[in-house]
Amino acid sequence: MRTSQPRTIYLKDYKVPPYLVDHVDLRFELFEEGARVYNSMEIRRNPEADPGQPLELDGEGLELEGLTLNGLPLAPSDFEVTSGGLRVEKVSDAFTLGVVTWILPQDNTRLEGLYKSSGMFCTQCEAEGFRWITYFPDRPDVMARFRTRVEADKARYPILLSNGNDVDRGELEDGRHFVTWEDPFPKPCYLFALVAGDLTEKKDTFTTQSGREIDLRMYVEPRNAAKCDHALDSLKRSMRWDEQIYGREYDLDIFMIVAVDDFNMGAMENKGLNIFNSSCVLATPDTATDMAFQRIEAIVAHEYFHNWSGNRVTCRDWFQLSLKEGFTVFRDSQFSADMGSPTVKRIEDATLLRTAQFAEDSGPMAHPVRPDSYIEISNFYTLTVYEKGAEVVRMIHTLLGEEDFRKGSDLYFQRHDGQAVTTDDFVKAMEEASGRDLGQFRLWYQQAGTPVVDVTDHYDEQAKTYTLTLSQKVPPTPGQSEKKPQHIPFAIGLIGEHGSDLPLKLGADDAEAPTQRILDLTESEQTFVFHDVAERPVPSLLRGFSAPVKVRYPWSRDQLLFLMSHDSDGFNRWDAGQRLAVDVIQSMVGQPQEQTVDPRLVTAFRQLLSDTELDQALVAKMLQLPSEAYLIELADVADVQAIHSARTRVLNQLALELQGELMACYLRNREDGAYEPTPEAIARRSLKNTALSWLLHINDEEARQMALKQFDSATNMTDQSGALRSLVNSDFEADRTQALDAFYDRFSNDPQVVEQWFSIQAGSPRAGTLSAVEALLEHPAFDWKNPNKIRSVIGAFAGQNLANFHAEDGSGYRFLAKHILSLDSSNPQIAARLVAPLTRWRNYGEVYREGMRAALEQIQAKPDLSKDVYEVVHKSLKD
Numbered sequence: 001m002r003t004s005q006p007r008t009i010y011l012k013d014y015k016v017p018p019y020l021v022d023h024v025d026l027r028f029e030l031f032e033e034g035a036r037v038y039n040s041m042e043i044r045r046n047p048e049a050d051p052g053q054p055l056e057l058d059g060e061g062l063e064l065e066g067l068t069l070n071g072l073p074l075a076p077s078d079f080e081v082t083s084g085g086l087r088v089e090k091v092s093d094a095f096t097l098g099v100v101t102w103i104l105p106q107d108n109t110r111l112e113g114l115y116k117s118s119g120m121f122c123t124q125c126e127a128e129g130f131r132w133i134t135y136f137p138d139r140p141d142v143m144a145r146f147r148t149r150v151e152a153d154k155a156r157y158p159i160l161l162s163n164g165n166d167v168d169r170g171e172l173e174d175g176r177h178f179v180t181w182e183d184p185f186p187k188p189c190y191l192f193a194l195v196a197g198d199l200t201e202k203k204d205t206f207t208t209q210s211g212r213e214i215d216l217r218m219y220v221e222p223r224n225a226a227k228c229d230h231a232l233d234s235l236k237r238s239m240r241w242d243e244q245i246y247g248r249e250y251d252l253d254i255f256m257i258v259a260v261d262d263f264n265m266g267a268m269e270n271k272g273l274n275i276f277n278s279s280c281v282l283a284t285p286d287t288a289t290d291m292a293f294q295r296i297e298a299i300v301a302h303e304y305f306h307n308w309s310g311n312r313v314t315c316r317d318w319f320q321l322s323l324k325e326g327f328t329v330f331r332d333s334q335f336s337a338d339m340g341s342p343t344v345k346r347i348e349d350a351t352l353l354r355t356a357q358f359a360e361d362s363g364p365m366a367h368p369v370r371p372d373s374y375i376e377i378s379n380f381y382t383l384t385v386y387e388k389g390a391e392v393v394r395m396i397h398t399l400l401g402e403e404d405f406r407k408g409s410d411l412y413f414q415r416h417d418g419q420a421v422t423t424d425d426f427v428k429a430m431e432e433a434s435g436r437d438l439g440q441f442r443l444w445y446q447q448a449g450t451p452v453v454d455v456t457d458h459y460d461e462q463a464k465t466y467t468l469t470l471s472q473k474v475p476p477t478p479g480q481s482e483k484k485p486q487h488i489p490f491a492i493g494l495i496g497e498h499g500s501d502l503p504l505k506l507g508a509d510d511a512e513a514p515t516q517r518i519l520d521l522t523e524s525e526q527t528f529v530f531h532d533v534a535e536r537p538v539p540s541l542l543r544g545f546s547a548p549v550k551v552r553y554p555w556s557r558d559q560l561l562f563l564m565s566h567d568s569d570g571f572n573r574w575d576a577g578q579r580l581a582v583d584v585i586q587s588m589v590g591q592p593q594e595q596t597v598d599p600r601l602v603t604a605f606r607q608l609l610s611d612t613e614l615d616q617a618l619v620a621k622m623l624q625l626p627s628e629a630y631l632i633e634l635a636d637v638a639d640v641q642a643i644h645s646a647r648t649r650v651l652n653q654l655a656l657e658l659q660g661e662l663m664a665c666y667l668r669n670r671e672d673g674a675y676e677p678t679p680e681a682i683a684r685r686s687l688k689n690t691a692l693s694w695l696l697h698i699n700d701e702e703a704r705q706m707a708l709k710q711f712d713s714a715t716n717m718t719d720q721s722g723a724l725r726s727l728v729n730s731d732f733e734a735d736r737t738q739a740l741d742a743f744y745d746r747f748s749n750d751p752q753v754v755e756q757w758f759s760i761q762a763g764s765p766r767a768g769t770l771s772a773v774e775a776l777l778e779h780p781a782f783d784w785k786n787p788n789k790i791r792s793v794i795g796a797f798a799g800q801n802l803a804n805f806h807a808e809d810g811s812g813y814r815f816l817a818k819h820i821l822s823l824d825s826s827n828p829q830i831a832a833r834l835v836a837p838l839t840r841w842r843n844y845g846e847v848y849r850e851g852m853r854a855a856l857e858q859i860q861a862k863p864d865l866s867k868d869v870y871e872v873v874h875k876s877l878k879d
């Protein structure tokens with residue numbers, strides 16, 4: 001057990017900073033044995049704060065070498081070095097404080113602050129990493145202008161980067177050199193960045209709407225020089241899009257992107273110097289899948305969009321994290337929708353939300369989009385803050401409409417440019433620009449838990465009226481037992497007997513009768529009466545997933561089949577198929593092996609497989625059976641093995657019945673021509689690889705030959721890894737080993753591909769994978785210091801290989817606990833993220849429950865557990 005309980009931080013305790021920093025002058029001397037940081041801060045008392053407070057700066061793991069006030073050394077009696085910082089009791093209203101610290105980037109395995117990654121220096125400061133570099137008020141509402149001089153050995157580190165514009169450079173003694181950077185925009189220290197290394201520079205330019213030419217520069221290790229094009233193209237598309245859709249232009253003369261191999265997260269929006277995890281930015285068609293290409297485009301966009309939603313307007317405190325993250329995820333999802341298929345993008349977002357965010361929202365770590373408290377802020381970079389936060393912004397967009405939403409965002413940026421603000425400031429701007437009252441809507445930020453909307457209906461044959469009754473309940477979550485009804489924009493349509501949308505006349509004298517409406521559900525129960533409804537309709541509910549809620553309605557399987565082929569809302573067509581498949585699988589959970597699949601599901605899938613009219617990208621999505629993770633989320637008490645078995649039986653029977661159609665689909669979508677990254681080609685590859693995986697599932701010999709041929713002759717990674725994955729998940733033992741070896745031999749020098757190779761194996765549902773996963777940890781390419789390797793083996797096993805992770809003997813849980821314990825000491829952020837698969841132990845059947853709890857208790861027993869892991873484990877075990 002920890003010897004002391006870590007402190008909880010509360011939103012209600014927020015106080016304005018007692019001191020502000022106007023300007024920071026930093027000088028980094030980088031050496032192999034460590035780094036010296038000279039930090040000179042121009043500080044003044046905040047006129048809005050209570051006077052007479054001491055000056056308190058944050059700092060962790062620093063060796064203090066010097067401290068001056070207005071240039072004069074401070075006597076030891078004038079200051080105090082505390083556990084988390086530095087305190088100077090008596091200071092004047094305005095002064096300059098000089099701090100010299102010595103730090104050890106080469107030993108920094110936490111990857112927060114300044115550290116080394118494959119020979120280069122780099123930083124990660126969000127949320128509280130800057131305190132590992134120097135003493136500073138490490139909070140986002142202290143915004144300063146930064147000037148940064150970086151000094152290092154010129155041969156080892158020819159490239160020296162920081163935020164802003166390079167204003168000076170020169171040679172120093174002993175083969176060293178320096179570059180000075182100046183960032184004219186005040187920023188919180190979490191946006192500070194520094195990079196030093198032997199990097200290749202890829203240049204491009206972008207001309208803004210006002211005619212300014214921006215230098216775009218991408219820095220990567222020389223071996224990655226050929227992997228930059230896609231990111232740079234994505235960047236230019238993002239810059240153009242933000243001008244066109246939000247009227248936001250880039251503001252510095254240079255925009256830089258750096259790729260680093262060791263990174264705790266996906267990427268970081270540091271002002272003018274975005275730093276990316278290599279796996280989220282580097283790509284060529286023969287090393288990255290279509291999915292990776294799309295992900296890179298989205299992440300590049302996300303980080304770029306932060307320049308306005310995050311950097312120019314930032315967060316007052318970390319409780320407001322969703323101010324920048326929810327808004328920016330909303331913006332990047334709009335962008336991705338515009339670049340490809342909006343329906344498919346919506347399906348992907350809703351799937352993530354319903355599978356993972358809903359699970360988080362009903363577990364022990366459930367918290368509002370704007371949390372009330374935290375122990376360790378890095379644990380709150382969650383699906384709730386990001387994805388539910390984006391849904392909340394999306395609902396505002398839905399309620400206001402395109403035009404007023406744009407007015408609101410213009411007002412927000414204009415009013416708060418250069419400020420650190422709150423989610424409430426965002427909502428106020430939206431309210432004021434549109435005249436719409438969002439009072440009740442604010443509950444979306446304050447209440448945790450996923451609202452459940454129950455729908456009943458009644459058709460009156462005589463009166464030709466159709467009555468929909470909606471009732472909502474927000475479930476209790478930790479610390480919030482009572483909930484109020486929320487404002488839910490509920491999009492609906494009614495579909496007539498022949499499959500077309502009926503006009504929606506709300507009230508007898510309604511002049512307008514659109515075929516889709518957004519109902520404002522604001523009370524715990526509300527009734528909507530539609531008039532002149534000529535025939536009994538099938539309701540199409542929550543079209544486009546207009547709110548992040550669970551909808552319950554007693555659909556019959558026939559109604560779902562009807563919606564699947566007739567709903568004019570593409571999202572709901574997909575959703576009807578999912579609900580049907582869920583219903584069929586659920587009805588087979590715990591049933592005998594011989595039970596057969598409802599033939600209607602087979603027919604529906606047969607139709608899909610031969611439907612060449614419908615958008616093929618949508619067909620590819622509709623062919624995906626609901627995941628085990630989603631089925632587990634839906635269960636009250638999850639029996640993982642029974643769910644896995646039922647889902648596998650459905651898959652097997654579908655594949656056996658549809659063997660001919662699958663083969664035809666495979667052949668029809670095979671292409672011999674050159675690789676193309678168009679949405680049509682991507683959809684074809686997706687369909688083809690789904691068909692292949694189904695056929696290998698039933699050990700089809702012809703499919704085996706096709707997979708081997710595809711594996712050997714693939715011209716792109718999507719097809720190559722699609723074939724590999726199918727073989728690895730099949731029972732063709734010899735082919736599997738051979739393909740894995742060949743793949744590794746070919747790509748062993750490419751870390752991004754080796755990561756895919758790891759995760760295909762660790763994620764494979766074939767029995768007996770745990771020992772294979774343990775062997776991967778001994779593989780020469782595995783590296784305990786590299787988060788991507790940890791994620792691709794341990795993360796993939798615990799997060800995707802559910803049947804093996806939840807082995808009834810508890811071996812999967814013990815495996816995870818053991819590695820969390822060792823990672824807790826080297827990289828607590830990564831360790832804490834790995835606890836997630838254990839947290840919802842209460843929702844599992846007894847065999848699982850006890851094993852998961854035992855694993856959590858074992859972790860909790862470690863002395864000096866990091867506060868990151870402590871918070872997740874402690875909250876999970878609390879009753």
Ligand code: 7MF
Nearest residue numbers: 126265266267268269299302303325381
């Ligand atoms: C797209 O949000 C969506 C989410 C924090 C780190 C990137 O820009 C970020 C950083 C975490 C989790 C998800 C994302 C990021 C972080 C992310 C990236 C791309 N400010 Br932690």
Ligand code: ZN
Nearest residue numbers: 302306325328
């Ligand atoms: Zn972000």
